[in-house]
Amino acid sequence: MTDQRSQAEIVRNSLKRRYRKERRFRLYGLLAISIALASLFTLFADIINKGHTGFIKTTITLDVTLDSGMMYLDDPTDEDQRSMADFMAPIIASLQEHFPTADSASDRRALGSLLGTYAASEVRDLLIDNPDLLNTTQTIELPAHDRVSVYVKHADNPRYTIKLSEQQQRWVDELVEKGVIDTSFNDVLFSRGDSREPANAGVLGAIVGSLLTMLVTLIISFPVGIAAAVYLEEFAPQNKITDFIEVNINNLAAVPSIIFGLLGLAVFIGLFGMPRSVPVVGGLVLALMTLPTIIISSRAAIKSVPPSIREAAEGVGASKMQVVLHHVIPLAMPGMLTGSIIGMAQALGETAPLLLIGMVAFIVDIPDGFFSSATVLPVQIYLWASSSEQGFVELASAGIMVLLTFMMSMNALAIWLRKRLERRW
Structure with missing residues (x-):
């Protein structure tokens, strides 16, 4: 009887060890799956956190007077005149209406740098498609410069460096309050090819x-x-x-x-x-x-x-x-x-x-x-x-x-x- 009880005890101990190993194995599997899911969640969260603002564009909407004398342009259909015209001049003049004291040459350059490099192209293309708009006032939505976009969307994010001067930041804040600078869905991302400027780059x-x-x-x-x-x-x-x-x-x-x-x-x-x-x-x-x-x-x-x-x-x-x-x-x-x-x-x-x-x-x-x-x-x-x-x-x-x-x-x-x-x- 003693031998039978000892053998039964050995069998029970062996089964207990086997069950412990099986539980540990299942635990290791669950731990591996949890680590994989946590890593995947972290990856997706980081991508979404960084990329969701890429679907948002920053624009500056201005009432631009397309003055022929200011642009040195009499005939928008003349290619020679277009090549010599200053399409940024009416845009900067429209911005100056919001900041009458910004009348120096340096202030004009600072105001112009709030806009993307393709802002002048927007005005030029508008006049090419509709020459009759010369010497009229049009409401035009223009792409903001990348620095302005970063400031508007990431001003509180320490990972982004704000490259605007303090004066430019005050201007942007005021334009945001007036509704001149606004954000919306970035349709450019799905309607254009690559570009040297982020505001005009698409996939x-x-x-x-x-x-x-x-x-x-x-x-x-x-x-x-x-x-x-x-x-x-x-x-x-x-x-x-x-x-x-x-x-x-x-x-x-x-x-x-x-x-x-x-x-x-x-x-x-x-x-x-x-x-x-x-x-x-x-x-x-x-x-x-x-x-x-x-x-x-x-x-x-x-x-x-x-x-x-x-x-x-x-x-x-x-x-x-x-x-x-x-x-x-x-x-x-x-x-x-x-x-x-x-x-x-x-x-x-x-x-x-x-x-x-x-x-x-x-x-x-x-x-x-x-x-x-x-x-x-x-x-x-x-x-x-x-x-x-x-x-x-x-x-x-x-x-x-x-x-x-x-x-x-x-x-x-x-x-x-x-x-x-x-x-x-």
């Missing part, structure tokens, strides 16, 4: 460039990846050549993306002489990078099709090609689409390979074709983050938010397609 050019690049990537990588997966899984003989191909596909999936950029630089640009900084070359490079992911995920989807499907089709006289085209591929398509969309989302966030093929150039115009100079969202964010102007800090974070929205949308689409199209056996 439209980068979005269009990304869409064109992704379209080229999809056209090349999806059919080639699906065809390669079907051949390797259904038709390729099992020999050393096939094994060699499979090993290299798996290895390519782990190759750093910058290697594909070097390949594109050497082959597409160096050997074939294709132009730099165009969506076609960027799409080709990203297609090469995405192919291994699509092939591997598509092969996994094909393997998941039950053998009974193939056997049933062959049993009613279907050929091998008919089995694959009419039964295997339709049933594996949800997994193929999911892998393809995830691969495309990965390609959308790549920067390194595109830097090597020249898509880091400063592009102002919106690309209008596959061979137009363009940049993409990740590269645009990189350019803004490396800029010295404080206004580009919030624009970079806003660009990250736009990029994350696209990537999460693509992943959500992949999940929806899989749930919508998958079949259960």
